[in-house]
Amino acid sequence: KAGVTQTPRYLIKTRGQQVTLSCSPISGHRSVSWYQQTPGQGLQFLFEYFSETQRNKGNFPGRFSGRQFSNSRSEMNVSTLELGDSALYLCASSLEPGSDNEQFFGPGTRLTVL
Amino acid sequence: GDSVTQMEGPVTLSEEAFLTINCTYTATGYPSLFWYVQYPGEGLQLLLKATKADDKGSNKGFEATYRKETTSFHLEKGSVQVSDSAVYFCALVGRGSTLGRLYFGRGTQLTVWP
Numbered sequence: 139k140a141g142v143t144q145t146p147r148y149l150i151k152t153r154g155q156q157v158t159l160s161c162s163p164i165s166g167h168r169s170v171s172w173y174q175q176t177p178g179q180g181l182q183f184l185f186e187y188f189s190e191t192q193r194n195k196g197n198f199p200g201r202f203s204g205r206q207f208s209n210s211r212s213e214m215n216v217s218t219l220e221l222g223d224s225a226l227y228l229c230a231s232s233l234e235p236g237s238d239n240e241q242f243f244g245p246g247t248r249l250t251v252l
Numbered sequence: 253g254d255s256v257t258q259m260e261g262p263v264t265l266s267e268e269a270f271l272t273i274n275c276t277y278t279a280t281g282y283p284s285l286f287w288y289v290q291y292p293g294e295g296l297q298l299l300l301k302a303t304k305a306d307d308k309g310s311n312k313g314f315e316a317t318y319r320k321e322t323t324s325f326h327l328e329k330g331s332v333q334v335s336d337s338a339v340y341f342c343a344l345v346g347r348g349s350t351l352g353r354l355y356f357g358r359g360t361q362l363t364v365w366p
Contacts, residue, residue, distance in 0.1 A: 140296070155257075167278075169352060171352070171353070171354070173354075173356075178355050180357075180358045180359060181341065181356040181359075182356075183353050183354065183355075186352060186353060193351075193352070194349075194350060194351075194352070194353050196353075228295055228296065230296075230354075232352070235351050235352035236269060236351065236352060238284055238303055238345075239352070240298055240301075241352075241354065242298075243295035243296040243297070244295050245293070245294055245295045246294075
């Protein structure tokens with residue numbers, strides 16, 4: 139079956155703009171998590187959605203937001219972009235939240251802020 | 253709070269050499285532990301996992317044993333191949349209010365030369 143897909147794969151924006159990233163989970167998966175990966179900070183948790191509700195949120199400013207639709211697809215939005223937002227944004231899906239449920243990662247969206 | 257510390261590297265080995273990447277964790281209770289691998293330009297793939305103390309996870313010749321006494325989950329492989337060149341991440345999954353959230357180490361870059 140198809141894996142986790144993320145669109146777009148690459149994005150270039152300028153400071154002050156906003157951006158929306160999309161994630162389509164594996165069919166049947168209802169939990170979607172987002173992570174930011176940078177050379178300086180490594181992999182950091184942004185937020186997790188399950189059944190259209192945000193269950194967990196990491197330590198990121200309010201400029202970072204997300205949502206999940208009834209078909210489990212998820213979007214994340216970053217407003218007023220800063221240079222430091224340049225990163226690889228990874229989405230992961232699992233059947234449901236759980237300590238033993240494997241999370242499957244997409245290839246990521248590479249965001250560059252100029 | 254929960255956290256993971258792993259040997260950062262980079263690690264450079266010759267083909268057929270023995271590999272060890274150290275990983276220790278801090279957490280309440282006994283979380284499930286994971287090793288993920290990231291190949292260039294790709295997202296993360298689950299390599300192996302262990303869900304309770306003394307469990308050994310294994311896959312593709314890689315092994316890691318969940319040691320609660322030393323709060324460790326070191327990754328080992330007896331004979332590495334050029335195709336093992338990648339970045340390896342140790343992780344634990346949160347429980348309770350952070351159920352499903354992955355906490356990652358900083359990653360270890362492995363390069364294997366023929």
